[in-house]
Amino acid sequence: MLGWLSDPLSFRFMRLALVEVVIMGAVAGFLGTYVLVRGLAFVSDAIAHSVFPGVVIAFLANTSLFLGGAAFGVLTALSISSLSLTRRLREDTAIGVVFASAFALGIVLISTSPGYSRDLTAFLFGDVLAVTTTDIYFSLAVGGTAVLLAVLLRRPLMLAAFDREMALAVGLPVFWLDTLLLLLITLTIVISLRAVGNVLVLAMFITPAAAARLLVDDLGRMTVLSAAIGASAGATGLYISWYSDLAAGGMIVLTATSFFLVALLLSPRHGLVPGLVRRRLLPSDETTA
Amino acid sequence: MRLLSTATAQQRGAALATAPALPDTAISLDGVSVRLGDRLALAGITARVRTGAFVGLLGPNGSGKSTLLRAVLGILPLAAGRVEVEGRDPNEARDLFSYLPQRQRLDLDMPLRAWDVVMMGRIRHVRWLRGPTREDSDIVSWALETVAMADRRNSAIGELSFGQQQRLFFARALAQQGRIVLLDEPMNGVDAQTQDLFVELLTAFHRQGQTIVMATHDLNMAACICDTLCILNTRLVAFGPPSETFQPQVLREAYGAHLHFVEVPAAAEHPQVLEDVHHHDADLGER
Numbered sequence: 001m002l003g004w005l006s007d008p009l010s011f012r013f014m015r016l017a018l019v020e021v022v023i024m025g026a027v028a029g030f031l032g033t034y035v036l037v038r039g040l041a042f043v044s045d046a047i048a049h050s051v052f053p054g055v056v057i058a059f060l061a062n063t064s065l066f067l068g069g070a071a072f073g074v075l076t077a078l079s080i081s082s083l084s085l086t087r088r089l090r091e092d093t094a095i096g097v098v099f100a101s102a103f104a105l106g107i108v109l110i111s112t113s114p115g116y117s118r119d120l121t122a123f124l125f126g127d128v129l130a131v132t133t134t135d136i137y138f139s140l141a142v143g144g145t146a147v148l149l150a151v152l153l154r155r156p157l158m159l160a161a162f163d164r165e166m167a168l169a170v171g172l173p174v175f176w177l178d179t180l181l182l183l184l185i186t187l188t189i190v191i192s193l194r195a196v197g198n199v200l201v202l203a204m205f206i207t208p209a210a211a212a213r214l215l216v217d218d219l220g221r222m223t224v225l226s227a228a229i230g231a232s233a234g235a236t237g238l239y240i241s242w243y244s245d246l247a248a249g250g251m252i253v254l255t256a257t258s259f260f261l262v263a264l265l266l267s268p269r270h271g272l273v274p275g276l277v278r279r280r281l282l283p284s285d286e287t288t289a
Numbered sequence: 290m291r292l293l294s295t296a297t298a299q300q301r302g303a304a305l306a307t308a309p310a311l312p313d314t315a316i317s318l319d320g321v322s323v324r325l326g327d328r329l330a331l332a333g334i335t336a337r338v339r340t341g342a343f344v345g346l347l348g349p350n351g352s353g354k355s356t357l358l359r360a361v362l363g364i365l366p367l368a369a370g371r372v373e374v375e376g377r378d379p380n381e382a383r384d385l386f387s388y389l390p391q392r393q394r395l396d397l398d399m400p401l402r403a404w405d406v407v408m409m410g411r412i413r414h415v416r417w418l419r420g421p422t423r424e425d426s427d428i429v430s431w432a433l434e435t436v437a438m439a440d441r442r443n444s445a446i447g448e449l450s451f452g453q454q455q456r457l458f459f460a461r462a463l464a465q466q467g468r469i470v471l472l473d474e475p476m477n478g479v480d481a482q483t484q485d486l487f488v489e490l491l492t493a494f495h496r497q498g499q500t501i502v503m504a505t506h507d508l509n510m511a512a513c514i515c516d517t518l519c520i521l522n523t524r525l526v527a528f529g530p531p532s533e534t535f536q537p538q539v540l541r542e543a544y545g546a547h548l549h550f551v552e553v554p555a556a557a558e559h560p561q562v563l564e565d566v567h568h569h570d571a572d573l574g575e576r
Binding site: 039162168217218 | 362364380383386388390391393395396398399400401402405406409412413415417418445461465
C-alpha cells in the first residue's frame with residue numbers, strides 16, 4: 001500500500017539522497033531561525049555565493065569540494081564580520097561588491113574546464129542523487145556541531161541580536177559571537193551544496209524559519225519547528241522530484257515555499273484567513289491579546 | 290536592585306545584611322575624555338558619585354549623557370582619564386550594574402516573550418547547559434510583578450505597547466540585581482502611568498540606599514527626585530545638589546539661551562523650567 005513511499009528507496013542513491021536532504025533540511029532550518037532573527041539573509045546569500053569559487057578550485061584540483069567551499073566561506077565570513085567593525089562603507093555595499101565578484105571568479109575558473117556547463121549546473125543547483133556515504137558522514141558531523149553550538153550559545157546569541165548595547169554592558173564578546181554565528185552559517189551552507197546548490201541554499205535557511213515564525217512566538221519552538229519544516233520539505237521535495245522527474249534541488253525549495261504559503265494563509269495568530277475570519281466575526285474587537 | 294516584598298527579596302535582604310560594608314564612592318571619574326570618531330564627546334570629566342546617591346544626568350542632545358554612562362560601564366575606550374567602580378576597573382565590576390540602555394530601534398518581530406526579555410537580565414548567572422535556576426525564575430517573576438507586568442509574562446514583545454515594552458526593559462535591569470543602577474532616558478516617550486511607576490520605584494530604591502544614575506531630559510523631575518545633578522555639555526558644567534546646580538546661570542551655560550524660567554512661589558526652592566526646546570527633539574546623534 002505504501003509502495004510509492006518505499007519503491008524509490010530500493011535504489012541506494014535514493015536512500016542516500018533522502019538521508020542527505022533530511023539532514024540538510026533540518027540543520028539549515030535550525031540555523032535559519034538565527035539567520036532570520038539576526039537579519040542575516042543578505043549576508044548568508046553572500047556567503048553562499050562566495051563559497052562557489054572555492055568549490056570550483058577544489059573541483060579543478062580534484063580535492064574535497066567541501067573543504068574548498070568551506071575555506072572560501074570562512075574567509076568571506078571573517079571579512080564580513082571585520083568589515084562591520086570599520087563601517088567605512090555601508091555593510092551591504094561592501095558585501096554586494098565582494099560576493100558578486102567571488103561568484104564571477106568561480107564562473108571564470110570553471111569555464112577553464114572542458115564541458116563545464118554540466119558541472120556548473122551541479123554546483124549551482126545541486127546534484128543530490130550523486131551523494132556518497134562520505135558526504136553524509138560529513139553533513140552529520142558538521143551539521144551536528146553547528147546545531148549543538150547554536151543551542152549552547154542561544155542566550156548570548158539572542159541577546160546580542162536583540163540588544164547589542166545590553167550585550168556589551170554585560171560583557172558578552174559580541175564580535176566573536178557574530179563571527180561564530182557567521183561561521184556556523186557558512187558550514188551549514190557548505191553541507192547544503194550537494195542537495196540544493198549555491199543559488200538555492202538561502203531558501204533552505206529563510207523559508208522554513210519564516211514559516212515557523214508565523215506559527216509560534218518563542219525562539220525554542222521556532223527553531224525546532226523550522227528544522228522539522230526544513231527536513232520534511234527536503235524529503236517531500238525529493239519524492240516529488242522522483243515521481244515527476246523534475247530537478248530535485250528546485251523541487252525541495254518549492255516544497256518549502258508551499259509550506260510557507262500554507263502557514264501564511266492558515267497560521268492561527270498571524271495567518272491571512274484566520275485574520276479575515278476574525279474581522280468578519282468580531283468587527284469591533286481590535287485587541288491583540 | 291534588591292528591594293520590595295516577595296520571598297526572594299527578603300532572602301536577598303538577609304544575604305545583604307551579612308555582606309561587607311560598601312565603599313563610600315560608587316563611581317569615580319578622573320579626567321575622563323572620550324572621542325567618538327573625530328568629535329570629542331566628553332572632555333576631562335572629574336566627578337565622584339557617592340554610594341547611595343541619586344544622580345540626575347542632564348544636558349542637551351549630544352552633550353555626552355549616554356557616552357558617560359557607557360564609559361562607566363566600560364564599553365567605550367577612553368581617550369584619557371580613568372573610571373573606577375567601587376575602586377575597580379569597570380570591566381571587573383559588571384555584576385554591580387543594573388542597566389537600562391537608551392531605547393533603540395527594536396526588532397519587534399523577534400520571537401521573544403516578556404519573560405524571555407526579562408530573563409536576559411540574568412544572563413551572567415545562567416549556565417550554558419543547566420539553564421535558569423529556580424532563583425533566576427523567582428527573580429524574573431518578582432521583576433515582572435514590580436513593574437506590574439506579571440499578567441503579560443507570556444505576551445510576545447511585538448504585542449506590547451511602547452510603555453509596556455519600556456517596563457520590561459526596566460524589569461530586565463531589576464533582574465540584573467546590580468547595586469549601581471544606570472538608566473538612559475527611561476521615561477522618554479512612555480505614558481504617564483509608566484512614568485509615575487518609574488518615579489515611584491526609583492524613589493523607593495533611593496530610600497533603600499541604592500546608587501542610581503539617570504540620564505534625562507526632564508529638568509524639573511530630576512530636580513525633584515534626584516539628590517545630585519550632573520550637568521553636562523561635553524565638559525562638566527556643574528555637579529552637586531539641586532539647590533546649588535539647578536540655577537538659571539548653570540542651566541543656560543549647558544543648554545544655551547533656550548530655557549525660560551518662572552518663579553513659582555508654591556513650588557518654593559527651585560525655579561521651574563517652563564520650556565525646554567531640546568526636550569521635544571528626537572534623540573538622535575547622541576550615540
